[in-house]
Amino acid sequence: VAAAREGRRVLVIDANLHDRSISRLFGFEQGVGGFTELLAGLTSLDDVRRTVGVGGEASMDLVIGGRSVDDPAGLFRSQAARAALHTVRDRYELVLIDVPPLLAVADGSALAGTSDGVILIVERGTDARDLDIVRQRLDVLRTELIGVVYDHRSHDHGR
Numbered sequence: 001v002a003a004a005r006e007g008r009r010v011l012v013i014d015a016n017l018h019d020r021s022i023s024r025l026f027g028f029e030q031g032v033g034g035f036t037e038l039l040a041g042l043t044s045l046d047d048v049r050r051t052v053g054v055g056g057e058a059s060m061d062l063v064i065g066g067r068s069v070d071d072p073a074g075l076f077r078s079q080a081a082r083a084a085l086h087t088v089r090d091r092y093e094l095v096l097i098d099v100p101p102l103l104a105v106a107d108g109s110a111l112a113g114t115s116d117g118v119i120l121i122v123e124r125g126t127d128a129r130d131l132d133i134v135r136q137r138l139d140v141l142r143t144e145l146i147g148v149v150y151d152h153r154s155h156d157h158g159r
Helices: 021-025 035-039 072-077 079-091 107-112 128-141
Strands: 010-014 049-053 059-063 094-098 118-123 145-151
Touching: 010 021, 010 079, 035 072, 035 079, 072 079, 072 107, 079 094, 107 128, 118 128
Parallel strands: 010 059, 010 094, 118 145
Antiparallel strands: 049 059
16 A cells, blocks of 8 residues: 555555455455456456455555465466466566465465565564574575564454
8 A cells, every 4th residue: 555655556466365455455255257267267357357446536446356276386386377476477576365364275475486575474473483484484485584563463353
């Protein structure tokens, strides 16, 4: 939101197909016409992006998760996905992709491996050993850890 308010072209992608909190935050229902369809080559970015106001005349684009798929990690690793993400990079100055926790499912790691970097959100009570495992995974993926955000709220209270 801050980058969009500064006039930068921003795209937020809700790729956490297990939670979809970004879509809910902006008031969008899930269904056909989102990230999974874009990556599968079934639609175009222009057909799935939604522009949301972020204050004043500023806005940013959002892509909801789309239809659930049996193997999201496989879809996220596909050559079609790489091509779609390359197109997205050419159109925006900042692309933020919300993914599931890196240790919970393979989806996040699949996308982290194609990204320029990761901003890790750490919830209160996270075990330091888990953070070491995440760091090692990012090293294997050759993905830069850009920063860490500490979420002091308990996971039980929602996001």
